[in-house]
Amino acid sequence: MRQLFLVVILALLTSCSTELTSYQGTQPAFAFRQFFNGHIKAWGMVTDYSNKLTRRFTTDIQASWQGNILTLDENFHYNDGSKQSRVWRITLDGNNITGQAGDVDGRAQGAIAGSVVNWHYVLNVPINNKNWKFKVDDWLYRIDDQVVINTSTLYKFGLPVGHVTLMMQKRK
Structure with a gap:
């Protein structure tokens, strides 16, 4: 019963998220087109629901624009x-x-x-051939x-099951 109670409390706590509008006017303004242009190097880690480190990685990103369409070509290299x-x-x-x-x-x-x-999407992740x-x-x-810092929370059945933290640095 205690475990069920903890799961319910955790679900309630994670359902309260920060509103993007609360960042309106914060500086420096996110110059999306300027930052995501050219070569970007990134370093990151994946943690599970308990914040245990499960993977580390680096990423090389090539960013290019055609009109209002950005292409981000990301190449990940994991510690394994x-x-x-x-x-x-x-x-x-x-x-x-x-x-x-x-x-x-x-x-x-x-x-x-x-x-x-802030953006949201559904990501397909292969785990153990599934x-x-x-x-x-x-x-x-x-x-x-x-520098841009990226934090992502992954959810399954409405519960947080993992986190990705990524530090991106624009290269000249």
Whole structure:
């Protein structure tokens, strides 16, 4: 019974999320087009529901624009030697963003407010030869002209099951 109580409390606590509008006017403003342009290097980690480190990785990102369409070509290199690629096609419409990638169900949707971007999508993740779908709550925080920190929470059945933390640095 105690475990059920803890699961219910955890679900209630995680359902209260920060509203993106609370970041309106924060500085430095997220210059989405300027940051995501050219080469970006990133370092990250994956933790499980208990914040236990499960994976580390680096990512090389090539970002290019054609009109209001951003292509992010991401190449992940994990500490266990495995590699993964993801290509995002992201549309910027004012402060609204939508995007698609090969391992994302449907369209990612979100917005920019001040120095922060928040968007949501369903990510397909292969685990032990089975494809799992996780809802992702993805937050990007502009630190300065060169650095953005990205935190993502992955949910299954409405409960947080993992976190991804990523530090991105724009290369010249």
